[in-house]
Amino acid sequence: MKEVKFNSKDVLSQKQENVQIIKAENVQPQQARETLDKHLILLHRTAKPVAIQETVADSFHGGVAFKNDINFIPAGADSTCEWKEPLSFLRVELNPQIVKEIADKENVSSRLDLSYYLRNQDYKMQQLLLWLSEEVEHGNPQGKLYIDSVTNLIIYHILKQHNDSQSNFLGKTPGLEHLKIAMEYMQDHYA
Structure with a gap:
């Protein structure tokens, strides 16, 4: 499948x-498709809201991505x-192997059902x-151990999200969700 075309001068x-x-900064408009062999986490960094159409696992999601929205798409999913x-x-x-190893250590493998989410806060x-981003931006001054440690924290956080029966999605605030819906409507019906 076709993958995202990155502008090499704006990519670390x-x-x-x-x-x-x-x-990646200022990646030009396109339609990107891929079948993921790794778990994907995407942090939107565009300063202004951007209209996005996404399809994950044959499910269409149109909407607006705001700065700091996060997507999680598990390995094996088809994504557009x-x-x-x-x-x-x-x-x-x-x-995916390191995620499984950590899930095994934490005894959550049997309950582990990694499902995708889009544009979550x-x-x-x-x-x-952002800690990973800064490390890459500065040429990895802290070294491999730092990247591994932050990566492990991310994995623990994902496992908690997907095994927390007390909440729909970790980090969602009802008021914020309603605000996003209103902003999307205004963006689509500006005239």
């Missing part, structure tokens, strides 16, 4: 055994994303992703 990338981190304005994001790809995950 760091790849390690269990994680690949890609920071289309946008009409330049888009900036941080893309983190996690090796999660301030803890956002901070962890």
Whole structure:
């Protein structure tokens, strides 16, 4: 399948055994398609809201991505994303094997059902992703151990999200969700 075409001068990338981190700025409008072999976390970084049409696992989701919205798409899912304005994001790809190993250690493998979510607000995950972004941006001065440690925190957070029976989605605030819906409506019906 066709993958996202990154503009090489605006991309920073760091790849390690269990994680690949890609920071992309002003990626030109396109339709990107891929079948994921890794778990994908995407942090939207475009300053202004961007209309996006996404299809994950044959389910269509149109809407607006706001700065700091987070997508999680598990390995094995077919994914399509289309946008009409330049888009900036941080893309983190996690090796499914390390996620399974940590889930086994925490005794949650039997309950583990990783489902996707799109355009979610999660301030803890956002901070962890920003730490990875800064590390890549500064040439990895903290070293492999730092990247591995933050990656493990991200994995623990994902496991908690998907095994927390007390909440729909970690980090969603009802008021914020209603505000996003209103903003999307205004964006679509501006005239």
